[in-house]
Amino acid sequence: MSSTSTVRAACPHDCPDTCAIRVTVQDGRAIKVQGDPNHPPTHGALCTKVSRYLERSYHAERVLHPLRRIGPKGSGRFERVSWDEALADIAARLKAIAARGPNAAQAIVPYSYAGTMGLLQGESMDRRFFHRLGASLLDRTICSSAGGEALAATYGAKIGMHLEHYAESRLIVIWGSNSITSNLHFWTFAQAAKRDGAKLVCIDPRKTETADKCHQHIALRPGTDGALALGLMHELIVNDWLDHDYIDRHTEGWPKLRERALQWPPERAAEICGITADEVRGLARDYGTTRPAAIRLNYGMQRVRGGGNAVRLIAILPCLVGAWRHRAGGLLLSSSGWFAVNRSALQRTDLLGTRKPRTINMSTIGDDLLREGSPDFGPKIEALVVYNSNPVAVAPQSPKVVQGFARENLFTVVLEHFMTDTADHADYVLPATTQLEHLDVHLSYGHTYAMINEPAIAPLGETKPNTQIFRELAARMGFDEPCFRDSDEDMARVAFARDVSFDELRANGWVKLPLADAPLADGRFPTPSGKCIIDSPVFGVPDHLPNYESASSTPELAERYPLAMISPPARNFLNSSFVNVKSLRDIEGEPLVEIHASDAALRGIVDGQMVRVFNDRGEYRCKAQLSSRARPGVVNGLGVWWRKLGPAGTNVNEVTHQRLTDIGRAPSFYDCLVDVRPL
Numbered sequence: 001m002s003s004t005s006t007v008r009a010a011c012p013h014d015c016p017d018t019c020a021i022r023v024t025v026q027d028g029r030a031i032k033v034q035g036d037p038n039h040p041p042t043h044g045a046l047c048t049k050v051s052r053y054l055e056r057s058y059h060a061e062r063v064l065h066p067l068r069r070i071g072p073k074g075s076g077r078f079e080r081v082s083w084d085e086a087l088a089d090i091a092a093r094l095k096a097i098a099a100r101g102p103n104a105a106q107a108i109v110p111y112s113y114a115g116t117m118g119l120l121q122g123e124s125m126d127r128r129f130f131h132r133l134g135a136s137l138l139d140r141t142i143c144s145s146a147g148g149e150a151l152a153a154t155y156g157a158k159i160g161m162h163l164e165h166y167a168e169s170r171l172i173v174i175w176g177s178n179s180i181t182s183n184l185h186f187w188t189f190a191q192a193a194k195r196d197g198a199k200l201v202c203i204d205p206r207k208t209e210t211a212d213k214c215h216q217h218i219a220l221r222p223g224t225d226g227a228l229a230l231g232l233m234h235e236l237i238v239n240d241w242l243d244h245d246y247i248d249r250h251t252e253g254w255p256k257l258r259e260r261a262l263q264w265p266p267e268r269a270a271e272i273c274g275i276t277a278d279e280v281r282g283l284a285r286d287y288g289t290t291r292p293a294a295i296r297l298n299y300g301m302q303r304v305r306g307g308g309n310a311v312r313l314i315a316i317l318p319c320l321v322g323a324w325r326h327r328a329g330g331l332l333l334s335s336s337g338w339f340a341v342n343r344s345a346l347q348r349t350d351l352l353g354t355r356k357p358r359t360i361n362m363s364t365i366g367d368d369l370l371r372e373g374s375p376d377f378g379p380k381i382e383a384l385v386v387y388n389s390n391p392v393a394v395a396p397q398s399p400k401v402v403q404g405f406a407r408e409n410l411f412t413v414v415l416e417h418f419m420t421d422t423a424d425h426a427d428y429v430l431p432a433t434t435q436l437e438h439l440d441v442h443l444s445y446g447h448t449y450a451m452i453n454e455p456a457i458a459p460l461g462e463t464k465p466n467t468q469i470f471r472e473l474a475a476r477m478g479f480d481e482p483c484f485r486d487s488d489e490d491m492a493r494v495a496f497a498r499d500v501s502f503d504e505l506r507a508n509g510w511v512k513l514p515l516a517d518a519p520l521a522d523g524r525f526p527t528p529s530g531k532c533i534i535d536s537p538v539f540g541v542p543d544h545l546p547n548y549e550s551a552s553s554t555p556e557l558a559e560r561y562p563l564a565m566i567s568p569p570a571r572n573f574l575n576s577s578f579v580n581v582k583s584l585r586d587i588e589g590e591p592l593v594e595i596h597a598s599d600a601a602l603r604g605i606v607d608g609q610m611v612r613v614f615n616d617r618g619e620y621r622c623k624a625q626l627s628s629r630a631r632p633g634v635v636n637g638l639g640v641w642w643r644k645l646g647p648a649g650t651n652v653n654e655v656t657h658q659r660l661t662d663i664g665r666a667p668s669f670y671d672c673l674v675d676v677r678p679l
């Protein structure tokens, strides 16, 4: 007899929406995924990508058993081995490195990001393993740390508005975010507000599908958001659109920033942003005179040298006009700080004891893999264990990253679902389960519900959850602390320090955090003084910092490479995930760069032609698309394709660089000069 059941799942992807999913399972096989209609942020809808989750999980190219490399690195030639053989050899290799001396294990580096956002499969047993081993620590900066640390330096934590309340806003400024692509469930609330008469403004160098649907699009130059924010402040001051009471009671340091902002008349800001002074004035008027006014900031605008300062400036705006007084006013960049994740219980940093391993920044992995050992750097990197990430495709300046991963004297283990560009460079590939096949618990960085993901089906083939792989590796290493025997459920039960109980998650699928409707209406920022910090003891008063690479900061470079390139996400991929899902790849077509007709004409480029996008760091080949989505002087190289699926085995990170942001040590992917020529 056939049996059908429905299982509660959570979307694991690195996206603010963290959707609640219902998986229909028939005779042990998942046959349908649907958005949960009862979960308010998801409201029954899944994005195009995740509605294809079954195509991804049951993909014919899933890695289903351990593999050992038999060809040169990067060739993708592997043979099947048993788990026993793989784990024994990996443990022996890691032990040999660690045995060389007291700090020798630092030559081993974990490399992971948010392939799954799950607290168990992303940051639990794995961290325990590396802490016990004494491996290098990893600074996980590749996405959001510039904006995240800037936000925390301003508000005291990564906190903001409730997603649902945007439906009641009268003005929504969508800033550095292509919501329809990367925050679809927010868009539903923004549309509800629009139907009720709210004005929507989009601030983005690219004329995105979101910009198309807003009342106004301000197409500023990449990396000039801080200047725009200062210009807005100038207008708020001179027109006295300030909430003096909120400023006096709930902020500290405003007089110094006020003085700075007064040096930014709209003309100055407009000149830097490449927009008109009237656009600055008009936006300031709207923002200064409309209540409630909400900003949806996203990480797209912080991937430049001054990204952290720009986030600080923008995050101060809602305090200046008292937008926080209303639940539909304020700002959201991330809500993750509202969740009381019990990281010390999950990750067990205490296993380090008195050891203080060095920290490797994931964003400079290209350079770091090529560095020799030195007193400054510590030991040369000899082993890398990669999971939940595809650095060969996504890390900046891939020519260096590839060279590093190709080192014959580097021992690399990759836990994966697929043979990615990174897995191709592994010595061992270990097959991991997908979200359908393991237990997890989740927070969200775009809403305020904790979520559960129950396993829907048995692991396919010989796949194992990341947690189990690290449990078994720990046993092989002889790590006998009881925490290495914790089950996934044991860890799920301690994942949240308060507000969220596992039993309630299990019973309901999610738990809404007990937060006030307008949590910052009376200030009470989680800072030492309870006030929003404008003059930071660490970072000072925020300012506009020009890009590393731009016509004004590096004129000689701009003469050779006159086009600014940004590389925002493609709608049907999730960073480099889903690029190998054929139905989604078919929608995206092929790697392309959007270029304005005037820039194309200057270079003799016609629509659809193959081009080289290049600078001193490398050369990326793709198709040119003449498009009004690109502003003159800026090209949009949509990301992030698998290198091996792109022309000449390259992707957009061929030309990005490894210089870090002002705050948060993050990459400045969108701070990049190139030229484009016909091939």
Ligand SMILES: Nc1nc2c(c(=O)[nH]1)N[C@H]1C(S)=C(S)[C@@H](COP(=O)(O)OP(=O)(O)OC[C@H]3O[C@@H](n4cnc5c(=O)[nH]c(N)nc54)[C@H](O)[C@@H]3O)O[C@H]1N2
Binding pocket: 014, 015, 016, 143, 144, 175, 176, 177, 178, 179, 181, 182, 183, 203, 204, 205, 206, 208, 221, 222, 223, 224, 225, 298, 299, 300, 301, 302, 304, 566, 568, 569, 570, 571, 572, 573, 574, 575, 670
């Ligand atoms: N479909 C899809 N969804 C995704 C992702 C994906 O790859 N695909 N990625 C996920 C991830 S990892 C993240 S971090 C989140 C957020 O991901 P983000 O990277 O913030 O993604 P977007 O919302 O697309 O925002 C990027 C927008 O910022 C614009 N932009 C670039 N430079 C600047 C600038 O200097 N100033 C301003 N104002 N705008 C700029 C880009 O043109 C783009 O439209 O989205 C997640 N959601």
Ligand SMILES: Nc1nc2c(c(=O)[nH]1)N[C@H]1C(S)=C(S)[C@@H](COP(=O)(O)OP(=O)(O)OC[C@H]3O[C@@H](n4cnc5c(=O)[nH]c(N)nc54)[C@H](O)[C@@H]3O)O[C@H]1N2
Binding pocket: 014, 112, 113, 114, 115, 116, 121, 142, 143, 144, 387, 388, 389, 390, 391, 394, 395, 415, 416, 417, 418, 420, 432, 433, 434, 435, 466, 567, 568, 569, 574, 575, 576, 577, 639, 640, 652, 653, 656, 669
């Ligand atoms: N040029 C340019 N580069 C970018 C960006 C950009 O906008 N432009 N965006 C940047 C941003 S915002 C981010 S967040 C990074 C993202 O970079 P990554 O975090 O590397 O994200 P993905 O490319 O999605 O790769 C995640 C990998 O994890 C694997 N995975 C998923 N779940 C599991 C699991 O449970 N177990 C194991 N073992 N593996 C799993 C997937 O199969 C996938 O190959 O890329 C950055 N790179």
Ligand SMILES: [Mo]
Binding pocket: 014, 142, 143, 144
């Ligand atoms: Mo990201």
